[in-house]
Every structure is written in structure tokens, then in C-alpha cells.
Amino acid sequence: MSLNVAVQMDPIARINVKGDSTFALLLEAQARGHRLSYYTPDRLALLDGKLFASVEPLTVRDQPGDHFELGTARRADLTEFDVVLLRQDPPFDLAYVTTTHFLERIQPKTLVVNDPAHVRNAPEKVFVTLFPDLMPPTLITRDLNEIKAFRAEHGDIVMKPLYGHGGGAVFRVTRDDLNFGSLYDMFAVTFREQWVVQKFLPAVKAGDKRIILVDGEFAGAVNRVPAADDLRSNMVRGGAATATELTPREREICARIGPALRERGLLFVGIDVIGDNITEINVTSPTGIRAIKNLGGPDIAKLIWDKIEAKRRG
DSSP: OOOEEEEEOSOGGGOOTTTOHHHHHHHHHHHTTOEEEEEOGGGEEEETTEEEEEEEEEEEOSOTTSOEEEOOOEEEEGGGOSEEEEOOOOOOSHHHHHHHHHHHTTTTTSEEESOHHHHHHOOHHHHGGGOGGGSOOEEEEOOHHHHHHHHHHHSSEEEEETTOOTTTTOEEEOTTOTTHHHHHHHHHHHOSSOEEEEEOOGGGGGOEEEEEEETTEEEEEEEEEOOTTOSOOOGGGTOEEEOOOOOHHHHHHHHHHHHHHHHTTOOEEEEEEETTEEEEEEOSSOOOHHHHHHTTOOOHHHHHHHHHHHHHHO
């Protein structure tokens, strides 16, 4: 089958094709004969209840520095597409939230991956709290007394923004760290919303595992080991990708959360697991599928398009 596919993403000229999951999805779609169009979120327009965008025909090739070609822009009603890939990166701010409201208008005629309403309603660090028994002790607040009590109970903690991404502004605070007060003040001034406080997991030294689920089923995984001088294992922060297998606990985690993902139309999801604990469920623009393939794992882009095509046939 040939599908008419639009991708809503960040400027394609700026992506790192070697590790970009959106680019892997585009390459696979093109290889299957699907027609590709590209637009950035700022080109959306909701007019009298109909959603339009200035789209450009897109051709991709796996050649860094010469990885795409765009055709002539045109104004398109997004309901003319069979599939829209919602693949812009965070920050998950009001601009992002607004695009999810817009994209709801074209469903169910157009399949949006992931479902925009549930992307909006399942922020990575909030959605995961539906499964507290699978998580490390976690507090979401901006109340100083709550954080002090949590720190007194658990000792070393990690503080991070509720809507942060890519490992930005993630801090470890030890039990006796004299920087705690200053760090609290910085967070209070910088972030209007609450932030996340978690018990520090020493197992992060062995890696923070990114596990990909496709339509609620385990599809592949990569272990991201932080640099010796850094807490964060994100590959954009210098974490090293290594091949890995799932432990029985990680299979239990996937089995527990899988039905919730399917119910919400969250077809492409990346979860983060440290030791025996899940820390995030990433639904906005998950990454990792090129790293998994490069390390000898499955080609998850193929699995995702198999599911999308099945949904369009159904």
C-alpha cells in the first residue's frame, strides 16, 4: 500500500541523521513507496475548524550533510494525508500543547502518530507516576518543606525540571550538599511549574536503559552509560550506547505498561529504566531506534511502519 504521509518536525536541515529516529522513520517510509511531505509546527493554521499547513514534498537519503531535498511549498488541508507523524522535539510547552489541540481536529480521518490528545495528557514525567510500584521514590512539587522532608528520608536525591528534556538541568544533590538551598532558589526562579525530585539510584553508573515499545510491545533496547564525570546518560550529553538484553524485571515493566500505551494510541514510546526502576515514559518524540539497529538490534522503523500500515488497512 502507498500512503500519503506528512511529518511535523523540527527544521530538517539541523538534525543529526546518524542518530535521528524521525529520519529513520522517513527513510523506511520512502523505501516502502509512501509519499512524504514536511512542515514545521509554525506553519500550522486552524481556519474555521479546518487544519492547514504549508507543506513541502520531501525526499530523504542517508547521507550526512546532503540528507534531504524539498519540493515546492503548497498550502494543504491536513485531512488529505493518511498519516501525520508528530515528531517535533520538546520542550513540551504551550506551543507544543497547542499543536496537539490542532492535530486532534484531523482525527480519525488522518492517523496521527502518536495520538495528540494522549501526547498532551501523558507528559513523560507525570504519566509514569501511574505506576508508582515500578518507580523509585518520586516527588513532584515546588514546595520547599516537601523537598526537605523527602531529602531527609532518602538522602541523595536527583532534581530535574518536570518538562525538561535531553538531560538538561538534571542535578544530583547529596544528603549534606550545601548547594541545596541555592539550587532550590535557582529552580524556583527558572521554572514556574513543579519539578521532579527522585531518590538517587547508584545503578545509573551501569547505565540508563532506553527500551522501545511499539504499540505496547517490546521492540528493542539500548543501554546508555554515562561518562565518568557526568550523572546524565543521554547520548546527546556524552552517554555511550551499548548493546543490551532485557532483565525479567524489565520485561515485567513492559508487560505492565503496554496495555496503557495501546489504549491511548501511543504507538512509538521510549521508556527509561535504571536498575529495576522505570523513571520516564517518553511519548513526545522518542529516540534510540538508530542506535539499537547500529548495535545489531532490530530495525524498529520497520516495526513501526508495519503497525501504521495495519492500522490504515483496518
